Amino acid sequence: STSLSQDKHDWRDILVIGELKKSEKEIRAKDTLLQISCYVRDVFAAQPTRRFVHAFTVCGTKMEMWVFDRSGPYSSGIIDVNTDRRQFLQVFVGYTMMSDEELGLDTFIARNEDGSKSITIKESESSEELTLRLSEMLTFQHAIVCRGTTCFLTDDGEVEGVAKLSWVSDKRRPEVELLKLAAQKNVQGIARIIGHSTITSIADMRCGLTFDNKHHDFKSATSSRVSSLHQSQPSAEPCHLNIHQTSSRKCKYPGKGMQVSKQPHFASQSLRTSQQNNELTFSIQSVHTPSLFDRNGKELYDNRVLRCLVISPAGRPIYKYKSPLELLMALRDAIKAHQSLYLDGNILHRDISENNIIITNPEKTDGHSGMLIDLDLAKEVGSERSGARYRTGTMEFMAIEVLLNVDHTYRHDLESFFYVLIWQCARNSWRKLNELQRQRQRQPQDSLLREWYTGTYVKIATYKRGNMEAGGFELVLQEFPLEFECVKHLCRTIRGVLFPYGREGMIVGTPQDPKILYDPIIKAYDDAIAVIEA
Structure with missing residues (x-):
């Protein structure tokens, strides 16, 4: 019509x-x-x-x-x-x-008469039901086969935090357990749990x-x-x-009291697999074949579990920084949080990206200007491999060895922090394009960083390694706008710490002593912050 x-x-x-x-x-x-x-x-x-x-x-x-x-x-x-x-x-x-349920529509988030949305979860300590109102959507993923992580702000006056819904492999330890473990070990700079809920799983939906x-x-x-x-x-x-x-198939969804609409709808690899030695002492990491390629596996699909976790405090994603100073302070404190998580909590994060670092108000977070979130892919050090079917990390920020499927170490997370810093300076800094154009600055039309997320794992690893070599790195720094000239020295310093040179060239391996990397990197941030504040 x-x-x-x-x-x-x-x-x-x-x-x-x-x-x-x-x-x-x-x-x-x-x-x-x-x-x-x-x-x-x-x-x-x-x-x-x-x-x-x-x-x-x-x-x-x-x-x-x-x-x-x-x-x-x-x-x-x-x-x-x-x-x-x-x-x-x-x-x-x-x-x-x-019905909504049979179409796969979301039935966990309640749509209220006034147009607002809310969720009901179990309170962390008392296990009593807690209803929270959702506000702004903070983030979501542009993909099908992924965790589908979606975050909302929650603010009911008394409770201010972030609600995260994600589909995580049932072979991985639930994030809520790792957050509780971190709290027990007094890890600093990590979010606290408000409440959580298990909603459904792929196995339930495919039953x-x-x-x-x-x-x-x-x-x-x-x-x-x-x-x-x-x-x-x-x-x-x-x-x-x-x-x-399958004519009698029925989807099952856990959770009592769930309101589901029954009204009908009308259809409208390897650069180097061994690590080299230089003046530092490195531990040799083994190389594994991704289980996804194992044709003899008994499972036809990866069973993911949909969970909702509400944490506090709320913050802005690192890519929404307002100045170079705010960016550096947030990243420094997030690295300190990672250090505490690893050394005090014995937990390795394994998914450092611009989506998992938040900018926080130090007056409300015990002095932390930045915090680390999202332990979906984290694991307790020394525990067995999860058996999940995919590499851990976000492509642009994956460490070189992780791209080559080497066992994940703390150094790889620090390398990912470095890529987050470079990404903010060379890519996100150009969001103020009109202002920068008035200053007669032109954004690079064909960024070198484009190769960090396109192509095969091996090609991306090869390209990143070339970017981290001395000559290639200077070309990357040329993509920084003038406002970030003050960050270039910090970047050169961190590159020297993470990628030292030995007899056989640049090293990407992991020192056995974490202090060899954590201490000089944090000091480099402190020095850069002091220069900007002076």
């Missing part, structure tokens, strides 16, 4: 994705799946707390149904529209009659499904298209399920 065509539609309103193509040969083409993957990624970006998304493709007379969740896509197999007309009609009637162990192979897919499926990790391979054995 005319009125319908004039309506504005948004990815936030999409319930089911469909793709129609003329040739039935395209039903098995990887580009067809990657195309609907791009659409699904946009749905997850617009609806970040969405649990899963239904999709279908009709190519000629062939049809295939898909479901995308945080562990990847799986399909029904192909049906013929002509010979399976009844099933074809059942599919579309099913889509139009699904009743029978998979036939067949996988699509997309090895030749271009990295730009495959990025629709994943974020900073190898892609999850789509599986088949036998749709004829």
Whole structure:
């Protein structure tokens, strides 16, 4: 109708994705799946707390149904529209009659009559139910196969903090346990727990499904298209399920008292695998093959658990700094927090990024200008490997050896801190573009840092190593605007600490004594801050 065509539609309103193509040969083409993957990624970006998304493709007379969740896509197999007309009609009637729960919409966050949103969790100490009102959304992820981390500010007068919802592998220790352990060991600079809740899991949502162990192979897919499926990790391979054995399937969701709408919706590698020795004493780290590539694994998918964790204090992400001084003070204190977490708490963070460092008010946080958050990927030192299927970290900030799948150490986190600093100076500093243009400064059109997040792990590691060499590093510093000229000496100093030279060239290995790195890096920050404040 005319009125319908004039309506504005948004990815936030999409319930089911469909793709129609003329040739039935395209039903098995990887580009067809990657195309609907791009659409699904946009749905997850617009609806970040969405649990899963239904999709279908009709190519000629062939049809295939898909479901995308945080562990990847799986399909029904192909049906013929002509010979399976009844099933074809059942599919579309099913889509139009699904409830919020069956469509994969978020049912944990309550939508109140006044338009506000709230959550109900268990209070950390008393285990009593605590209802908190949500305000601004702080962050979400632009990917399908990932933790889907989404954060909201919470502020009910008495309780001010951040609510985080994320899908974490059930092979990893829950973040709430690590935060409690850190509190018991008096770790400084780490958030405190207000409350938490376990909501559902991939296994719960896929219960009743029978998979036939067949996988699509997309090895030749271009990295730009495959990025629709994943974020900073190898892609999850789509599986088949036998749709004829799943007609009685019902999704199960834990949690009592959950209000779910039952109203129907209408479908609108290796540079070097060994580490070299120089004047410092280094520990040799072993190299492991990612379990995702283990074809003999018994599990068809990684079972992720959706949890909600509310922590305090609230703060601004590090990339929202207002001055070079604020940036350096926040990073210095976050590094101190990492040092305390590692040395006092015996916990390694393993996911240092611009999303996991916050700027805080030192008057409200015992003098901390910056704090470390998000222990989803952290582990207690000395514990066994989790068995989770992916490398830990965010691509742009991954250490060189982590990209090459060397065991994660404290030094790799310090290297990630360094990349966060460089990223803020060379990339985020240009947010004030109009002001900088008036000062006749031009942002680099083809940043060297672009290669930090595109391509294979080995290519990114190779490129980063070249950037950290003396000559290459000076080219990176040239991308800093004039306002950050005062930070260049700090960057050169930290580069010298993290990447010393031995007889065989630049070293990226880990000193056995953490003080060899922590002390000079923190001192370098102190000196740079003192110069700016003078």
